[in-house]
Amino acid sequence: MLLPIPTSLVSYAQCRALHTSASLLGKRNFRKFLLGPKAGTLAFKNERAKEVSFRKKFPDIDIPDYGTRPTGAHRLGDSTFITVPEMIPELVVPDLTDFNLKPYVSYRCPEVVQEEFTARDLFNAVYSDKITADFERGALTEGGQPREPSAEESLTAESARQRARGVHTDIWEK
């Protein structure tokens, strides 16, 4: 805060800004400081260990955790930590016996080029055999529809959609 300076005592050239209090009143934006986990005195670290009280005292300081996901939570208003088993990740690894694909590919292997598997290719794979067989023995109508449709051929868009939605989870089954 600039105090009014009597112009008779100093000239403008000699005048400098006077602060009667510390700049910013001693406040520091601790969010701008990157405090690593090794920073601070022993008292600071001990306070950090008791996290709830520390947070109340220094709400500005962010404690780095390197993005680790917690496996539980603190009880409300308390510093006791309760482990929640559902928060511990369960790694589901499939059985890899008789699985010969390895992380790397040998330089001896030739370049394998696989084209995109489109909807047309899927149609050909599922329906083409039956359609050609029906055509050869004359089991197709004039419009090209099959006289004896198979299970896949009698599917409609709606029934296929309902079939796909029929997948349920078995987590809750006993």
Next chain:
Amino acid sequence: MRLTQSLLSSVGKMTKLYSNLPESYIKRAMEKGKVGWKTPRTVQYQPKEIKKKHYRFTMNRPWTDEFARQNQVSRKKVYVKPIPKWSYFRGDMVEVLVGKDKGKQGTVSQVIEERNWVVVEGLNAHYRLVGKTAQYPGTMIASEAPLLVDDQVALLDPADNKPCTIEWRYNESGERVRVSTRSGRIIPTPTQAEETYDYKTAATYRESERDTKEDDLTIISFKPQLSTFEMDVAESMGIELGPPPSETHWY
């Protein structure tokens, strides 16, 4: 982004081929150390970087520590003549045209495309003693100096094993080959050109236990089925398809 791409594109194609390293690694290794500074990647800082504008390529490969050390010091820029079609490979027989080994023929042992250099084995070398002590006289090592590709070496014409100029032309099969302009003879690409850090030739690469073999790679186990991914999973887990849930609507 554009700057890093131009830095990576200044690394020669021959260098990348011989190294067999992923391009992202080469880029990362070139930028490490004290050749630049990045702001910490946190919310408080804007993502800014101070980077070298260009690198001075040396006898050391761009991803090595020695290269980073040599590039810490800023030196005068080297002007390199751009060669549109690189014609010199490892294993080529060349004749040296300048220096104390003028007139001698040797094999190319190293290619540094970024400076238009080739290193010929045993030629244009200076000798230094390594490990000399009061008791031991030291081991003499030949360190070959690089030679500029346009002026200081010349490929040999297979007809008479004399230096010649070359051109890239197409042969009957449609492949691009080097041809001597004087005699019209094709200069074959040496087998050493295929060599990389990992293998001498791709066919003789020694497979390790973590390499997928050709037989396993070329198996197609995909069976096209008229089912969604969830239905496939349910089938493999033995979950029966039940009735569909009630309809949902969006308003």
